[in-house]
Amino acid sequence: MALPLGIDFEFRKLIMDVHVSSDKIKYCYQCNRCTDNCPVAAVQNPFYNEITNCFDPRLIVLTTLLGYKDVVMAVAGTKSALIPWGCTVCDTCDTVCPQNIEVTEIITLAKNVTTGAGLAPDNVVAQAKTVFESGKAIPSQPAIERRREQLGLPAVVAPDVNEVQTLLKAIGADKKL
Template sequence: MGEDFQRNQLKELKETALPCFQCGVCSSSCPVFRVSPELNPRLSVDSIISRGKVPSEGNEWLCAYCLMCDQRCPMGVSLAEILMVIKNISAREGKAPPDVIESAESLMADGCQSPISSRSEKQREDMGLPKLPRANPADVQMLFRATGAAEVVELNRKAVEEASE
């Protein structure tokens, strides 16, 4: 499943990126490039078009997904969306950052991105805020498994363990 998934995604990416003529307005508009030039949206796209590969350095995870590149591209190429697909590919290679995996695990556990503490529940109560209805955890986990996220989380957990051995 993994390799087919990647081949198809790459083929689609290449078509999406094709109108890019490397003007670089994406990079000059990128707030992250301004402070960390290792994220260069223009070069990520160049790697896909000219080498048919996602860049190997893993810098796609530096994209803040602010969509300024998407806004300004004169050819309508959404660099942010391309980087999002690259992140999906990278995650399937076990290269997702640990904090991202942790957030996904938190969502899997209680349907919420930031863990819900008893302190925050108490604070809501003190302010007279209603107790918010929660999703059935079994439903949340079913969707997580059926859509591939549980597999990706597992794969990244293993990659971390292997790296620490």
């Protein structure tokens, strides 16, 4: 992947601050263990290949460490993008990293910066709106309720939407939607 020359030092500082007490990210020696053990990188799902060259946590660590903000924030659909949205936050990479680097935190920060700039993928924004409006990622539907009843499962307790909205407003999420 060809990397652009623009280094964003503020973005780089944000990334470095993930490990503010130890500067651990500097000691990533690109061993690839995070990528080797990442279930998303292993599957190389066509969905992810469509929106980026591949999903590769090692490359995300390298790119963010170098301050290549534009690469990390590239809009979904841009083939040169190294966007972080494939990460399911399973934390496997954090567990296996020999340098104790919090890869998941770095990727989450990259997602947040991208969202703050209004460049989150449409499907992610739509999912966040659903959570804001219904308090659930998958709103309850009569068909789901019927199926649960047939299977002898208890009715799902309705979430407190006001509480969810209060929490999301407290972090400014409503203004980003």
